[in-house]
Amino acid sequence: MKYIALFRGINVGGNRKVEMKKLKILFESLGFTEVFTYINSGNIIFESEFDTKKVFSKIQTCLEKNFDFEIPTLLKTEKEMKKIAAMIPEEWQNDDNQKTDVAYLFAEADSKKIIEDLPLKKEFLEILYCKGALIWNIKRENVNKSQLAKLISHKLYQSMTIRNVNTARFLAGEKK
Template identity: 55%
Template sequence: MKYVALLRGINVGGGRKVDMKILKSELEVKGYEDVSTYINSGNIFFESSKSHDVVRNDFEKLLKSEFGLDVPTLIKTRTQIEKIAKSIPSDWENDKEQKSDVAYLFEEIDNQDVVNQLPFKTEYMTVKYVKGALLWNVARDDVNKSQLSKIVGHKLYKYMTVRNVNTARYLAQNH
């Protein structure tokens, strides 16, 4: 099975450092195949015959033993990643005029109701639920009005890992 692992909250702002080259090497030692990484934010492509739950457990144990970090790890099949990316409207960009992100959801909160539980103001932004993710787009001038930053402190935030749409599209198209 072809998978993508999305590590939550690593190599951000100088903290929770994970050397992706070391991680790649350690995963190969553990028998994972065709391992590659994309940028430092914790995106790993690989193949394995192991089940989703075994893979997640392997990754989280390895991150703890090798780097001393508890890193929630979201495992998606490459097909799931592709379906999510295909749901991103083609005119959504992450540039100086608009902010567009994909919040990949852990299974615990993967349902449409999650949109109603988060504190952003949808009159200033577009939010779309698709199986496995929330997609959002907001004009840069409206980011503060949308209260998008308030989700960071919300209890559900720990069950998602966010990538901008450029990264989300890359994850779907390049492996």
């Protein structure tokens, strides 16, 4: 089965550095195959014959042994990633006029109710919930008005890991 591991909060602002080459080697040492990393923010695509629970356990144990800080990890199957990517309207892009992001949700935040709990001015953005993720699109001219920047200081921010729409589509196998 093909899996995608999403790591939260690594290699941001020079902190919590994790070398992607090392991570790839660690994943291969766990018996995972077809391992490759995608951009430095912590995305690994790989295959394993093990079920999701076993794969996640192996990853957590490995990370705890090899790094002196916690690395929150979301593990998604290729099918889950494709389902999330399919929810993104095709016209939602990242370009000079608009910005689209996917916030992959950890279990404790995975509810449609999360939209109500976020400190966003929803009249300035479009936001969708699907199991496992929030997807939003905003005109670049409205980014500050939407208070999207306040998300970083909100308690729920710790329960998500955000990727831009291009990365989300790539990880789902839509763009190579």
